[in-house]
Amino acid sequence: MKTWQQFAGPAASLALALFLASCATVPEPVPLPEPAPTESRLPPLTTRDHARILAAFGGEYEATAIDRLATEVLDKLGAASDRPDQRYRLTVLNSPSINAFALPSGHLYITRGMLGLINDVSEFAAVLGHEMGHVSARHANQREDQVRTSELVAVMRARLLNDLAGAEQRREAARISLASFSRTQELEADALGVALLNKAGFDPYGASRFLQSMERNAALRTPMQQAGGGPDFLASHPSTPERIRQAVLAARQFSAPDGAPRERERYLRALDGITYGEDPRQGVVRGRSFIHPRLGFMVTAPEGFTLENSRSAVTGLGPNDMAIRLDVVRVAANQSLTGYLTSGWIDGLAEQSVESVTVNGFQAATAIARGADWSFRIFVVRFGSEVYRLIYAAKDLNAEVDAMFRGSMESFRRLSSTEAAVKPLRIRLVRAGEGDTVDTFARRMQVADRAQERFRVLNGLGPEEQPRGGELVKIVSE
Numbered sequence: 418m419k420t421w422q423q424f425a426g427p428a429a430s431l432a433l434a435l436f437l438a439s440c441a442t443v444p445e446p447v448p449l450p451e452p453a454p455t456e457s458r459l460p461p462l463t464t465r466d467h468a469r470i471l472a473a474f475g476g477e478y479e480a481t482a483i484d485r486l487a488t489e490v491l492d493k494l495g496a497a498s499d500r501p502d503q504r505y506r507l508t509v510l511n512s513p514s515i516n517a518f519a520l521p522s523g524h525l526y527i528t529r530g531m532l533g534l535i536n537d538v539s540e541f542a543a544v545l546g547h548e549m550g551h552v553s554a555r556h557a558n559q560r561e562d563q564v565r566t567s568e569l570v571a572v573m574r575a576r577l578l579n580d581l582a583g584a585e586q587r588r589e590a591a592r593i594s595l596a597s598f599s600r601t602q603e604l605e606a607d608a609l610g611v612a613l614l615n616k617a618g619f620d621p622y623g624a625s626r627f628l629q630s631m632e633r634n635a636a637l638r639t640p641m642q643q644a645g646g647g648p649d650f651l652a653s654h655p656s657t658p659e660r661i662r663q664a665v666l667a668a669r670q671f672s673a674p675d676g677a678p679r680e681r682e683r684y685l686r687a688l689d690g691i692t693y694g695e696d697p698r699q700g701v702v703r704g705r706s707f708i709h710p711r712l713g714f715m716v717t718a719p720e721g722f723t724l725e726n727s728r729s730a731v732t733g734l735g736p737n738d739m740a741i742r743l744d745v746v747r748v749a750a751n752q753s754l755t756g757y758l759t760s761g762w763i764d765g766l767a768e769q770s771v772e773s774v775t776v777n778g779f780q781a782a783t784a785i786a787r788g789a790d791w792s793f794r795i796f797v798v799r800f801g802s803e804v805y806r807l808i809y810a811a812k813d814l815n816a817e818v819d820a821m822f823r824g825s826m827e828s829f830r831r832l833s834s835t836e837a838a839v840k841p842l843r844i845r846l847v848r849a850g851e852g853d854t855v856d857t858f859a860r861r862m863q864v865a866d867r868a869q870e871r872f873r874v875l876n877g878l879g880p881e882e883q884p885r886g887g888e889l890v891k892i893v894s895e
Contacts, residue, residue, distance in 0.1 A: 477509065483691075505519075505524070509529055512530060513529070515530050540626055541623075607663060622677075628661045710838070710839045716830075718825055755773055783795060851886035861894065875891045
């Protein structure tokens with residue numbers, strides 16, 4: 418029988434990932450010796466926790482100009498806070514997701530995806546001030562106490578019911594249910610952040626402007642992004658109209674709109690050239706093709722499909738109730754690919770459909786599986802030391818649809834050296850001229866769809882607003 422201590426061990430390894438769902442914090446690390454004098458009041462971050470954070474968000478992103486600006490902004494916010502002895506440090510994460518969070522120690526994190534949505538120094542300060550509000554109000558510590566209490570209740574209940582096998586599931590569910598801050602805590606952090614902005618000399622309306630940008634960006638999320646989950650700011654920072662109204666009301670206590678400098682151009686200069694969207698080192702979607710320069714392969718989806726790349730898989734939706742998924746599976750080197758297909762991992766496999774094939778010189782196998790509502794064309798290919806799996810799904814897998822799926826799977830191939838030289842998309846700055854409109858710049862946006870809407874969101878423009886002549890605007894290009 419497992420003891421309480423034995424049960425506590427496995428769940429602890431899950432804590433960081435679950436707490437980083439969005440605006441997340443993890444338990445404060447064990448105090449270590451004081452660091453260098455320049456950060457004498459900032460507790461050091463444990464190597465293990467930092468490594469886990471970087472692994473969850475694509476590693477650290479080098480943004481020297483943003484780092485310099487962040488140091489200045491954090492110093493001003495910290496000096497104006499009710500805990501001037503608390504020091505903060507920002508790490509930029511190499512992720513296109515929209516996220517920011519803080520550790521109780523004062524270490525702050527922000528993704529490059531979120532940096533791209535910010536449009537001036539005051540909005541930048543608003544995001545950092547909000548996270549500082551969570552730290553100063555000790556929300557993370559309160560949440561950790563709740564998690565520990567829920568875990569204890571789950572384990573004691575399991576002991577009483579002699580249901581030890583289910584204890585781990587209940588404890589994990591407790592962590593997930595408490596992974597986000599409460600509505601009250603979010604509103605409190607908003608209010609603290611707005612007051613801090615004003616006291617530090619920033620425009621207090623930066624918070625409401627950024628919340629509006631978040632709201633507009635949420636409307637651009639595809640069904641796959643909404644259903645796929647993953648670390649995202651909206652999971653625990655719901656950018657609701659109520660929060661925007663509350664942020665505006667809080668700002669009105671200090672000044673009228675446009676009463677403080679926003680420093681738009683200064684922020685944009687620091688942002689210029691930052692990677693937008695996917696990092697080619699992690700694979701990129703270009704049209705209907707998924708290209709992975711580092712791994713050296715590409716595959717193209719059928720006509721009409723839209724692809725999304727995530728850390729665990731590439732997924733896509735097509736017309737007429739069709740879908741696709743590409744991922745990596747573990748297959749022993751001595752196991753045949755047909756043996757893998759028939760190993761029982763999928764129900765409804767039509768064994769007579771299993772066949773060995775060769776695709777562009779690579780060993781592969783394919784088969785069909787049928788369920789009550791969906792049918793699947795499955796394809797696995799051995800490429801180097803990995804086995805990649807393509808699953809095509811359709812409600813009506815007729816001969817025409819199946820031929821289309823097979824044509825797509827036959828597009829799996831090795832990249833040429835030229836094809837592997839994929840350049841990342843970046844945020845570039847352009848100065849608007851008199852008479853330039855959203856349409857003017859939308860034509861220069863190298864995005865897959867909804868160029869006008871994405872340009873508006875990227876530049877904080879409302880549905881009826883147009884860029885002002887003489888101002889810098891952001892576009893997306895190589």
